[in-house]
Amino acid sequence: YYEQVKHSERLKTTGELAAAVAHEIRNPLTVVKGYLQLYEQDKTLDESMKKSLPLLIDELDSAEQVISQLLSLSRPTMDQNTESVDIERAINSVAELLQSYGILNENKIEVVVEAGSYIEINKMELHQLLVNVVKNAIEASKAGGTILITAKKLKNEKIEIKVIDDGVGMSEEQMTLLGTPFYSLKTKGTGLGVMICNNIVKKYNGSIKYESLKDCGTTVAICFPSKSILHRG
Numbered sequence: 600y601y602e603q604v605k606h607s608e609r610l611k612t613t614g615e616l617a618a619a620v621a622h623e624i625r626n627p628l629t630v631v632k633g634y635l636q637l638y639e640q641d642k643t644l645d646e647s648m649k650k651s652l653p654l655l656i657d658e659l660d661s662a663e664q665v666i667s668q669l670l671s672l673s674r675p676t677m678d679q680n681t682e683s684v685d686i687e688r689a690i691n692s693v694a695e696l697l698q699s700y701g702i703l704n705e706n707k708i709e710v711v712v713e714a715g716s717y718i719e720i721n722k723m724e725l726h727q728l729l730v731n732v733v734k735n736a737i738e739a740s741k742a743g744g745t746i747l748i749t750a751k752k753l754k755n756e757k758i759e760i761k762v763i764d765d766g767v768g769m770s771e772e773q774m775t776l777l778g779t780p781f782y783s784l785k786t787k788g789t790g791l792g793v794m795i796c797n798n799i800v801k802k803y804n805g806s807i808k809y810e811s812l813k814d815c816g817t818t819v820a821i822c823f824p825s826k827s828i829l830h831r832g
């Protein structure tokens with residue numbers, strides 16, 4: 600028992616340490632980015648310097664992404680309150696938020712949700728989960744592809760949310776690597792999104808399953824008990 604306590608204490612401090620380090624790294628990144636943006640306005644700067652500035656800022660943005668996601672892994676959200684969240688509203692707000700992200704590639708987001716479905720959950724965490732899954736769906740989509748988000752009540756008092764894309768899909772080998780920290784096939788990926796989703800789902804005794812066919816698309820099925828009991832620690 601003593602060993603167990605020690606172990607969980609160590610994990611807690613590791614998480615806190617990660618959060619502190621992430622914070623400390625973010626501050627200097629912000630300063631450097633600020634200066635680079637200033638230099639962009641500088642008319643006396645020579646051409647080659649000027650050309651490299653957007654690339655440097657882009658690289659800083661990538662680093663900032665990793666830091667943000669690491670932060671949310673080690674310290675999910677400050678506010679740990681749960682409430683009865685209307686799934687329809689939560690999904691619509693994510694669809695609206697990411698609509699413009701899909702427009703670049705002429706992707707459509709469709710929402711089909713059974714009204715009156717609620718989950719007892721932390722609102723921010725549900726949002727974070729949905730944003731990560733839908734973002735991945737958009738990023739996997741081919742030009743003109745459609746992302747369908749559905750939600751319905753199952754017979755056993757559970758709520759099922761599905762995010763279905765007709766994008767690039769994954770091979771069996773890719774599927775086995777899914778959720779490994781920093782596993783990403785994207786040039787600008789962090790490889791932390793799936794892990795973040797897994798953590799959130801687990802916390803509320805839910806499940807998340809991926810079905811995928813290379814070149815055909817992916818279905819992510821998330822299931823929550825409608826009145827979930829928090830699984831802490």
Ligand code: ADP
Nearest residue numbers: 735736739783784785788789790791792793817
């Ligand atoms: P990131 O999005 O930063 O790459 P994630 O953890 O969110 O990191 O996803 C890891 C990898 O899983 C992605 O790089 C991608 O290869 C794969 N993946 C996730 N969702 C999908 C999807 N809907 N379709 C195809 N591949 C996916």
Ligand code: MG
Nearest residue numbers: 731735792793
């Ligand atoms: Mg992602």
